[in-house]
Amino acid sequence: MDIKTYGARGDGAFINTAAIQSAIDALSAKGGGTVVIPKGVFVSGALFMKPSVHLHLQADAVLRCTTDMQHFPRRRTRIEGHFEDRFIPAFINADRCDGLRVTGQGTLDGAGRPIWDKFWALRKAAPDPANFPNLSVDRARLMLIENSRNVTIEGIRFKDSQFWNLHLYRCQGVSIRGASFVVPDDYKQAPSSDAIDIDSSQNVTVEDCFFSVTDDCIAAKGSKGPYAMSDRESPPVENIRIRNCHFARGHQAFTCGSEATIVRNVVMENCRVTGAMNLLMLKLRPDTPQYYGDIEVRDIQLDSDGGRILLVEPWSQFRDLKGAAPPHSVVRNIRLRRISGKFGSFGVIRPNPGQTEIGEIDVRQIALNLDQEAELAVTGKATVLFEDVVINGRSVNGPARKEAPVAPDGYRLSG
Numbered sequence: 522m523d524i525k526t527y528g529a530r531g532d533g534a535f536i537n538t539a540a541i542q543s544a545i546d547a548l549s550a551k552g553g554g555t556v557v558i559p560k561g562v563f564v565s566g567a568l569f570m571k572p573s574v575h576l577h578l579q580a581d582a583v584l585r586c587t588t589d590m591q592h593f594p595r596r597r598t599r600i601e602g603h604f605e606d607r608f609i610p611a612f613i614n615a616d617r618c619d620g621l622r623v624t625g626q627g628t629l630d631g632a633g634r635p636i637w638d639k640f641w642a643l644r645k646a647a648p649d650p651a652n653f654p655n656l657s658v659d660r661a662r663l664m665l666i667e668n669s670r671n672v673t674i675e676g677i678r679f680k681d682s683q684f685w686n687l688h689l690y691r692c693q694g695v696s697i698r699g700a701s702f703v704v705p706d707d708y709k710q711a712p713s714s715d716a717i718d719i720d721s722s723q724n725v726t727v728e729d730c731f732f733s734v735t736d737d738c739i740a741a742k743g744s745k746g747p748y749a750m751s752d753r754e755s756p757p758v759e760n761i762r763i764r765n766c767h768f769a770r771g772h773q774a775f776t777c778g779s780e781a782t783i784v785r786n787v788v789m790e791n792c793r794v795t796g797a798m799n800l801l802m803l804k805l806r807p808d809t810p811q812y813y814g815d816i817e818v819r820d821i822q823l824d825s826d827g828g829r830i831l832l833v834e835p836w837s838q839f840r841d842l843k844g845a846a847p848p849h850s851v852v853r854n855i856r857l858r859r860i861s862g863k864f865g866s867f868g869v870i871r872p873n874p875g876q877t878e879i880g881e882i883d884v885r886q887i888a889l890n891l892d893q894e895a896e897l898a899v900t901g902k903a904t905v906l907f908e909d910v911v912i913n914g915r916s917v918n919g920p921a922r923k924e925a926p927v928a929p930d931g932y933r934l935s936g
Contacts, residue, residue, distance in 0.1 A: 522548055523557045531561020538566040538592055548574045558582040558627055566592020570615040578627025585630040586612040590659045599690045602745040602780030611665035619670045623677060629663050631682035633711060636660045640712050655713055660684040670694050685715040692722040701731040711735045718742050721755045726762045733770040740778035745809045747845035749782045757783035768794045776802040777813050787816040797827025803852055804836035807873045810848035816855050823862035826892050831868040847876050855882045866894040872901045879903040884910055
């Protein structure tokens with residue numbers, strides 16, 4: 522069903538929220554169908570998909586998010602590892618929409634630049650800018666899909682999102698294919714411009730996608746705080762497959778994110794990284810018990826003068842122990858295989874002292890030219906095995922274990 526049937530106008534100015542929502546509701550009343558966005562620029566506020574209703578954006582179709590937040594009625598929503606009772610919804614919202622398909626060659630445009638500018642202005646003026654809360658400024662995610670199974674996102678261009686681009690919460694069986702996630706090359710830091718946030722979801726495949734953002738490209742998320750393991754609203758992130766993707770810009774290609782509790786069984790393979798980012802980052806929250814295990818990154822081609830292969834270190838912004846003792850976390854069965862090309866440095870492993878058990882980091886069949894620090898810096902207790910690893914023409918092989926107390930200069934593996 523073409524949204525023009527319900528009075529939508531693609532002139533880049535008219536607010537089409539009512540027209541597009543009417544099309545969604547009419548198809549739902551008929552038992553389902555596909556809402557079609559034709560060629561043009563259609564501005565809208567928050568839209569709410571219904572079961573059995575799909576969304577298709579034709580070539581040269583732009584569905585643009587308004588920056589007038591009165592078109593985003595406040596409601597309870599999942600964000601940053603918990604629920605906010607009165608935060609704005611996403612631009613496209615889908616709850617309990619099994620079998621949802623969002624397809625086409627068109628663009629979801631967040632029109633984020635004025636919102637980003639506002640965020641940075643308020644942050645700069647805040648008494649404590651470093652701890653300025655992300656939720657202090659109303660800004661819409663481009664898409665939130667929750668409590669849904671067998672979802673397909675294919676071909677869509679996610680552009681200039683005000684906040685996260687694609688947020689999956691408690692979903693199972695999601696396929697994201699041939700999508701792109703971009704912010705303007707001339708904008709230094711679009712805040713919280715995560716491309717894909719996999720929150721408490723399982724069996725997610727990301728393939729043939731392009732990433733050029735200024736935050737995490739793909740992040741695994743869950744709950745946070747000392748009682749996170751008992752949070753029944755945040756099941757583990759598991760069975761994630763990332764393949765044949767190009768990471769051109771971002772902070773991390775894949776990260777266990779700022780809110781993550783249990784992440785396991787992740788494979789990232791056959792990807793290309795041309796941006797100066799962290800290939801794999803595992804954030805260790807000192808206020809949250811965490812388990813990161815069975816994560817493999819393999820068959821990766823690197824081509825950048827910056828960036829780090831592996832970063833495992835504390836992330837303490839907004840931490841809150843709520844009076845509890847510091848929790849214990851585990852990182853194990855991390856595997857790096859067949860990574861080649863040029864990059865900035867190997868990276869850092871640095872646990873939260875006395876809180877983090879790090880073991881079984883297995884690095885094999887690596888051939889790299891590194892422009893900066895050529896060796897992995899390990900501080901504290903960690904077990905790392907190198908086999909068939911050549912860095913800047915020098916062989917680095919054998920086991921390495923560091924069990925002494927944290928040293929100021931860390932530990933340098935040498936060949």
